[in-house]
């Protein structure tokens with residue numbers, strides 16, 4: 001089978017990727033996903049910027065920032081790569097700003113790299129949060145293992161409190177965690193599909209792990225489809241947001257490799 005790659009101009013949203021040699025998609029998308037000015041595609045790689053959720057003080061909207069629902073400009077790119085550009089006019093602190101976002105994708109037979117570069121075009125400093133909110137396809141989230149986070153404490157958004165490191169993530173209900181400091185690669189070990197995905201990140205020590213489970217499943221997921229993905233997100237939010245001086249840039253990268 002030949003490679004499948006799909007990307008929307010709205011949100012510069014990569015909605016599908018399956019390398020030619022892979023038996024299953026690497027990225028999950030909902031069977032009833034839609035993309036509009038008010039609703040982001042459910043799946044693929046939503047770009048959250050220049051804030052995450054409702055931002056550092058909880059008052060930003062839309063949730064996860066305007067980048068995932070705005071129409072981006074398509075830039076020229078070498079064969080096999082894509083580049084998109086968007087300028088947003090508000091920073092994560094709610095201040096008027098000029099922040100250029102450039103989103104680039106590159107891939108080979110086994111890896112897909114997505115990179116978001118934020119550049120402050122304004123005269124004053126700008127606060128930027130961001131996440132590459134990747135939905136990785138799995139055979140059944142309740143039967144996978146996520147490796148590489150065992151030693152890392154996290155903030156449990158479900159409990160609303162910090163939590164100590166835990167040996168294993170049990171999926172099946174709502175899991176929504178912000179791991180604060182993780183440099184090593186994270187692996188999704190999927191025995192059902194005899195496959196391991198390795199996720200490497202640059203420009204972010206945080207990783208968000210999310211699956212909604214059955215009870216918190218959003219309306220734009222098909223029946224039972226919560227089992228078919230796990231989000232492992234390269235993230236910089238809250239205390240890890242970056243303050244960009246005028247002309248300063250920050251690059252956030254997530255690279256997934258099919259290792260077996």
Ligand SMILES: O=P(O)(O)OC[C@H]1O[C@H](O)[C@H](O)[C@@H](O)[C@@H]1O
Pocket residue numbers: 053063064157176177208209210218231
């Ligand atoms: O439904 P969405 O706006 O796409 O957000 C989906 C999820 O994104 C992140 O993983 C957040 O940590 C979750 O709290 C949120 O529920």
